[in-house]
Amino acid sequence: MSQIQVYNSLTRKKEVFTPRIEGFVGMYVCGPTVYNDVHLGNCRTFVNFDVIYRFLRYKGYKVRYVRNITDVGHLLDDGEDRIAKGARLDQLEPMEVVQKYTNGFHKMMHIFHTESPSIEPHATGHIIEQIQMVKDILDNDLAYEVNGSVYFDTQKFSEKHKGQYGQLSGRKLED
Incomplete structure (x- = not known):
């Protein structure tokens, strides 16, 4: 090829x-x-x-x-x-x-x-798989719940993964 x-x-x-x-x-x-x-x-x-x-x-x-x-x-x-x-x-x-x-x-x-x-x-x-993925993200302390909704914690992700958040988009965490 x-x-x-x-x-x-x-x-x-x-x-x-x-x-x-x-x-x-x-x-x-x-x-x-x-x-x-x-x-x-x-x-x-x-x-x-x-x-x-x-x-x-x-x-x-x-x-x-x-x-x-x-x-x-x-x-x-x-x-x-x-x-x-x-x-x-x-x-x-x-x-x-x-x-x-x-x-x-x-x-x-x-x-x-x-x-x-x-x-x-x-x-x-694929709802069962989606629920499991959200649970995994919560279990890894990369998300939090507020009033029944789950939010991805960009700050914790950045800390855990040495500032990798935003690498693909080129955005900084503070943006």
């Missing part, structure tokens, strides 16, 4: 892409939160990753492309779940909203001629 150069957000440099397992690439893309119709801005992400998916396969890599469907837990500023709000506004059950807008998303991806991912899990299918 010929070399592919990618931008490394951590080092801020172009580097030769080397997969963790030779010949295989695992690609995870955060999919849509299905509470409303997708728009062009949403589609841009998925079209871009479709190009990457196709290019990697063209270059000879076996690619497992995972794109999730967020069908619960995306809260608004007032604490209301976006899907619950969409259900209330559309006068539907929450899972009817999920199905309606997931179908609409897939139709739009078809219009843009994107290929389907290898796997498309729904967030609701």
